[in-house]
Amino acid sequence: MSQELKETREPVEAVNYTYTVPVRFENAGRPYSFGTENAEIHKGEHVVVETQQGLELGVAEADAVAVAKYGLRMPTRPIIRVATARDLRINEENKRENDRAFAICKQEIADLKLDMNLLSAQYTLDRSKVLFVYLSDQRVDFRELLKKLGSRLHCRIELRQIGERDKARMVGGIGMCGMECCCRRFKSRFDVISINMAKNQLLALNIDKLSGMCGKLMCCLKYEDNDYKEMTAGLPKMGSQVEYDGEIYRITNMNVMSNEAKLENRENAVFLTLDELREKAIPRKGVVMQRKKDDPGHPVHKNIIHVGQHPEHRETEHTGHSEPVREMRDKNARMARGHRRDVNANEPAKNSRTEVRTFGRRNKNEQGSKPSVKPAAKPADRKPAKNVTVRTFGRRKKEENA
Numbered sequence: 001m002s003q004e005l006k007e008t009r010e011p012v013e014a015v016n017y018t019y020t021v022p023v024r025f026e027n028a029g030r031p032y033s034f035g036t037e038n039a040e041i042h043k044g045e046h047v048v049v050e051t052q053q054g055l056e057l058g059v060a061e062a063d064a065v066a067v068a069k070y071g072l073r074m075p076t077r078p079i080i081r082v083a084t085a086r087d088l089r090i091n092e093e094n095k096r097e098n099d100r101a102f103a104i105c106k107q108e109i110a111d112l113k114l115d116m117n118l119l120s121a122q123y124t125l126d127r128s129k130v131l132f133v134y135l136s137d138q139r140v141d142f143r144e145l146l147k148k149l150g151s152r153l154h155c156r157i158e159l160r161q162i163g164e165r166d167k168a169r170m171v172g173g174i175g176m177c178g179m180e181c182c183c184r185r186f187k188s189r190f191d192v193i194s195i196n197m198a199k200n201q202l203l204a205l206n207i208d209k210l211s212g213m214c215g216k217l218m219c220c221l222k223y224e225d226n227d228y229k230e231m232t233a234g235l236p237k238m239g240s241q242v243e244y245d246g247e248i249y250r251i252t253n254m255n256v257m258s259n260e261a262k263l264e265n266r267e268n269a270v271f272l273t274l275d276e277l278r279e280k281a282i283p284r285k286g287v288v289m290q291r292k293k294d295d296p297g298h299p300v301h302k303n304i305i306h307v308g309q310h311p312e313h314r315e316t317e318h319t320g321h322s323e324p325v326r327e328m329r330d331k332n333a334r335m336a337r338g339h340r341r342d343v344n345a346n347e348p349a350k351n352s353r354t355e356v357r358t359f360g361r362r363n364k365n366e367q368g369s370k371p372s373v374k375p376a377a378k379p380a381d382r383k384p385a386k387n388v389t390v391r392t393f394g395r396r397k398k399e400e401n402a
Contacts, residue, residue: 015035015076015078016074017035017036017037017067017074017075017078018035018036018037018039018066018067018068019035019036019037019038019039019041019064019065019066019067020033020034020035020036020064020065020067020072020074020075021033021034021035021036021041021047021060021061021062021063021064021065021079022060022061022062023047023049023058023059023060023061023079024058024059024061025056025057025058026058027120027122027170030185030186030188031061032077033072033073033075034047034049034075034077034078034079035067035074035075035076035077035078035079036064036078036079038064038079038082039064040064041060041063041064041079041082042060042063042064043060043061043062043063044059044060045059045060045082045083046058046059046060046082046083046087046088047059047060047079047080047081047082047083048079048080048081048082048083048087048125049077049078049079049080050077050078050080051077053122053124053129053131053158054124054125054126054128054129055080055124055125055126056124056125057083057087057088057091057125087125090125090127091125094123094125094127097123097127098120098121098122098123098130099121101121101123101130101132101153102118102120102121104149104152104153105118105121105132105145105149106118108145108148108149108152109145112144112145112148114140114142114145115136115137115138115140116134116135116136116140116142117134117135117136118132118133118134119133119134119135119162119167119170120132120133120170121133123155127155128155128156129155129156129157129158130153130155130156130157130158131158131160132149132157132158132159132160133160133162133170134159134160134161134162135161135162135163135164135167136161139161140161142159145159146159164214164215164216165183165190165214165216167214168181168183168184168212168213168214169181169183169184169187172184173213175212175213175218176209177220181212181213182219182220183219187219190219191219191222193216193217193218193219193221193222194217195210195217197217197221197222197225198210198217198221200225200228200229200232201221201224201225201228201256202228202232202238202254202255202256228256231256231274232254232256232274234278235254235261235274235277235278236251236277236281236283237251238251238253238254239251239252240283240285241283241284241285242263242277242281242282242283242284243281243282243283243284244263244270244272244280244281244282245280247265247268248265248284249263249264249265249268249270249281250263250264250265251263251277252264254274254277256274259273259274259275260272260273260274261273261274261277263277263281267303268303268304268305269303269304269305270305270306270307271304271305271306271307272306272307273307276307
């Protein structure tokens with residue numbers, strides 16, 4: 001009995017088939033095309049096909065279609081026959097044997113203390129080989145495991161290591177878009193996804209939101225990557241400094257879908273189209289925008305300028321300020337002047353009469369003695385306050401009352 005990690009196959013000779021039939025397997029997310037000479041195969045029938053693993057049982061997804069008539073791709077694997085009652089009975093028995101082989105393999109993995117996460121076990125239709133699929137972060141030496149499994153199962157053993165993406169395709173699930181995972185539904189191979197695709201689409205670099213069920217970057221980031229590259233070609237980078245109408249701005253926002261960009265400095269915030277940004281804005285490297293000190297009495301107001309809009313819908317006049325903006329600035333100025341008047345009114349006069357009053361009981365060490373009040377320190381240019389009256393309130397002891 002021979003055990004092997006991966007079955008070696010001789011190259012298959014190209015065969016021209018007259019008809020093709022899409023066949024779906026039980027654990028597969030999408031159908032696969034197989035060739036046949038039988039035009040009587042209809043949708044829903046069980047068929048026995050030859051795959052890389054051996055003989056397997058599948059279900060026809062559609063009727064047989066002529067390859068030459070519709071110009072379809074020529075399939076490379078054949079349909080052996082339409083499934084018989086015996087094939088269906090053997091397939092049901094194999095399902096029970098799959099569970100038994102899975103339990104045996106999992107027990108041996110635990111005994112050998114191997115770092116393997118076993119996912120599935122599947123026999124071929126003729127039960128000549130069993131395929132074990134497992135997940136592991138690193139390479140595993142399972143030579144001893146192959147020996148033990150071969151002695152207990154008495155068939156050819158294949159162990160296949162897969163990654164997180166393959167596991168998600170095998171298990172399936174619902175993505176954040178509300179639809180089934182792309183890898184499970186229609187994708188036949190995995191594309192290379194990088195974080196630069198999210199940057200090209202001006203997305204927030206939040207790994208939790210950009211990751212799929214497999215923990216990797218979502219496959220759909222590649223679908224519109226080429227379109228975003230074409231639409232943002234020639235534009236300055238986000239956060240860079242540009243010169244527009246003789247002033248230095250920083251690009252704080254770009255929206256490709258609405259064709260709008262936002263330039264901002266301390267005084268103004270300008271909204272313009274991407275074409276205007278591409279043609280009129282001049283990139284400036286090494287320019288430092290000087291920051292002015294904030295004045296508490298005079299808050300900073302920015303002028304909102306929309307470039308390229310109809311004059312009736314513009315929010316700014318030739319002065320650069322809209323009516324609501326001017327009203328808000330006048331209101332803030334009045335509030336600031338009123339605040340200063342209130343502060344000045346609360347300040348004590350230079351020669352005003354000051355009264356110091358104390359409430360409550362005195363301490364024991366202070367009983368029998370009058371409280372001494374020290375006048376507050378005054379600047380040299382100010383005269384000390386006159387006519388200071390000190391009043392005390394509280395109960396005295398009987399001895400003092402006597």
